Amino acid sequence: MIWLVPTPIGNIADISLRALEVLSKAEIFLCEDTRVTKQLLQILQQRYDLALEENRVFYSLHSHNEQEFFERTPPSFFEKNVVYMSDAGMPGVSDPGAVLVAYAQKHNLAYEVLPGANAALSAYVASGFNATQFLFFGFLPHKSKERETKLQEALFSGYVTILYESPHRLEKLLKQIQKFDPDREIFLAKELTKRYQTFFKGNAKSLLQEVGQIKGEWVVVISATNKTLHTSAITQEDILALDIPKKQKAKLLSKITGKNIKELYNSLV
Secondary structure, X not given: OEEEOOEOOOOHHHOOHHHHHHHHHOOEEEXXXXXXXXXXXXXXXXXXXXXXXXXXXXXXXXXXXXXXXHHXXXXXXXXXXXXXXXXXXXXXXXXXXXXXXXXXXXXXXXXXXXXXXXHHHHHHHHHOOOXXXXXXXXXXXXXXXXXXXXXXXXXXXXXXXXXXXXXXXXXXXXXXXXXXXXXXXXXXXXXXXXXOOEEEEEOHHHHHXXXXXXXXXXXXXXXXXXXXXXXXXXXXXXXXXXXXOHHHHHHHHHHHHOOOHHHHHHHOO
16 A cells, blocks of 8 residues: 655644554655655654554655656555655655656555645645635746746736745745736745744735845745736747848747757758
8 A cells, every 4th residue: 555645844743643643554665865754753753652663664766766766666565555755745746756646556556645734735825815726836947048938937827826936046036026027916935834934925026125034945926917928929930931041040049949059050951
């Protein structure tokens, strides 16, 4: 039997009674990071007198080794009580876990997903944005062009949108939002369920002034809008149809696609 167990995102007391019961019977722990899981189990043993299986074993299972793990692991491996735990929050939500579920479905293995702590939903409820629908984007890409394109998609989707952001990129994110839509209302949740949990609400400019020293993990909830992004109507097909040298075509294509100029040049007939 496979159990996907959500873990506390800050406050250790957010672990559920049901999760403690499942953990006590686990023979195999699949972990995003075995060190983090072992530390959590140690805390749970001390605080809640959690009794664990004596011969329990731990395996790393994360986004970098999922494919290799399932290629060499037979379905019989899951005949024991197997628990999957990501470092914090709900497995499969901006965390590993989805590939494990797909493997279980493919091989007709029994699995259960326990409900529990989730930063995106907690921030959405705390935001006070009155909407029945929302989009979850997780972390934006790191590369500038891809990041900007994805942010524009989030801003002008027509729905409340939830993002995760690291402390060293939050200021950049707010400045980008200020450039695209300076009046958009934004809700920020810092260090959810932890001792220094803090909420902020306002437009990008006011938030840049208010948040002060940017530390901790952040959830960003962006209000919905009916505005549309005003962009150039020129398309890749328009550029390809122009009677201009290949080098100039490659430069223009690079500007609207973000792709490498040299690669585009070599691909042109």
